[in-house]
Amino acid sequence: KPEYVTYFHPGEREESPIPQTKTLPYLFISKYRLLCPEMQLSACRTSANGEPMFYDVHHLSFGFASYIGELIAKQYKSDLISLGLPSPDSH
DSSP: OGGGOSOOOTTTTTTOSOTHHHHSOOOOOOHHHHHOTTSOGGGOOOEETTEESBSSSSOBOHHHHHHHHHHHHHHSHHHHHHTTOOOGGGO
């Protein structure tokens, strides 16, 4: 529910006031693109693997952290490898 959300900025990279975000090449992983496919708060994923996203305001639950790690590995696999990280499939 929106009244329980303290932060929702799906355009955070594009709207950043930091000039380097527009000029430096870096890998930006958008949790909004991963978890909110329609970029709408009402469409965001809030639980995974039988657990809520959070149990407190600062820490992801283990089940949700595992889920988002899998999404990152799938969505950004080639980017992560090009940065010199091992393939997510090699574990």
